Amino acid sequence: MSVFRPALDGLVPYEPGKPEEEVQRELGLDRVVKLASNEGPWGPFPAALEALELSARALNRYPDGGAFHLCNALAERHGVTSAHVITGAGADAIIGHLSVAALDPGDEIVTGWPSFISYVLDALKLGATARRVPLRDHHLDLDAMLAAVxxxxxxxxxATPNNPTGTMTGRVELAAYFERVPEHVLTVVDQAYFEYIDEQDYPDAIEEYLKAGHQVLVLRTFSKIYGLAGLRIGYGVGAPDVIEGIAKIRRAFDVNTQAQVAALASLDDEVELERRRSLTAEGRALLAQTLCEHGLEPAGPAVANFLFAEVGDDAVPLFEALLRQGAIVRPLAAFGAPGALRITVGTPDENHFFASALASVRAATT
Structure with missing residues (x-):
């Protein structure tokens, strides 16, 4: 008899991609560019690098289990109390903690599909049911999602913008959703790409829904535009009872010291934030043009740091062909889109590298 829960029987362990240097060695390539994981390509902010260096000598100590200084700074930034804020090893960890805190076998979650895979996996691990609602024109269909509740x-x-399609849900649609969603439901608005977006219709879910009294948890992260993906640091903002429920099951020291000090040091550099936002918009436009030139129209309007493109019934052959050229992108079968690829916006040089790789692949197949 297995010691493991039956809910795990249909799941497979996460299979990470190979490191870039290993891909380069195996394929005998001069260069490999990774545009697969929606990371920011510029690394930590200068102030974060300085904070990391200063804190390194204290790594013999356990981290601050409550992320006191970071939570207070985030609370001040968002105009709430620290009781409204919880940190985790990436927003993904908070999704996992919330699932454990909220879901019993037979409970249900609702999500658009394709969307971020952890919403589904973390529910299935606990024996809950994940109701996956098809997108409409690559956008979340909130009416259909409400009907599935x-x-x-x-x-x-x-998820707004939705990962992997890169499309956002606007203010009017979200306001209508919150007017209709039943009171027993906790809505998780995942705004992991919040800082990239400069659209008038894009709402700040903390300001517009949490502070209006809706039952909502808003997720943000330092993994994307802030360049701290390798340190794993994200946070959630919600009502104190929601934060307390999540805190009951989180590990005491799950956010390391380096992650805390780097995130805290990153908060006030609006100039660098705007520079990265602008460069990302330029790169996104270049990648979209590249895809269109080769008959691959990206989903849109895309507003984050990645593009979604349907490439046929099976995206693996194109993924593998690009890999042989040194361009690593993400095939999306695990996200529910087996015929699509997701391409992250890189530096200008990396974006041009991808354009050359795609041109080479297309030339060899036409």
């Missing part, structure tokens, strides 16, 4: 629905996930 039942008496056992605990969580509804709204």
């Amino acid at each position: 039942g008496p056992r629905t605990k969580l509804v996930y709204i």
Whole structure:
């Protein structure tokens, strides 16, 4: 008899991609560019690098289990109390903690599909049911998602922008959703790419929904535009009872010292934030043009630091052909889109590298 829960029987362990240097060695390439994981390509902010160096000598000590200084700074930034804020090893960890805190076998979550895979996996691990609602024109269909809510629905996930399609849900649609969602449901608005977006219709879910009294948890991260993906640091903002429920199951020291000090030091550099936002918009436009030139129209309007493109019934052959050219992108079968690729916006040089790789692949197949 297995010691493991039956809910795990249909799941497979996460299979990470190979390191870039290993891909380069195996394929005998001069250069490999990774545009697969929606990371920011510029690394930590200068102030974060300085903070990392200063804190390194204290790494013999356990981290601050409550992330006191970071939580207070985030609370001040968002105009809430520290009781409204929780940190985690990436926003992904908070999704996992919330799932453990909220879901029993037979409970349900609702999400658009394709969307961020952890919403589904973290529910299935606990024996809960994930109701996956098809997108409409690559956008979340909030009306259909509301129709999928039942008496056992605990969580509804709204990723805006949606990963992997890169499309956003606007203010009018979200306001209408919150007017209709049943009171027993906690809505998770995942705004991991919040800082990239400069659209008038894009809402700040903390200001517009949490502070209006809606049952909502808003997720943000330092993994993207802030360049701290390797340190794993994200946070959630919600009502104190929601934060307390999540805190009951999180590990005491799950956010390391380096992550805390780097995130705190990154908060006030608006100039660098705007520089990265502008460069990303330029790079996104270049990548979109590149894809269109080769008959691959990206989903849109895309507003984050990546593009989604349907390339046929099976995206693996194009993924592998690009890999042989040194360009690593993300095939999306695990996200529910087996015929699509996701391409992250890189530096200008990396974007041009991808354009050359795609041109080479297309030339060899036409």
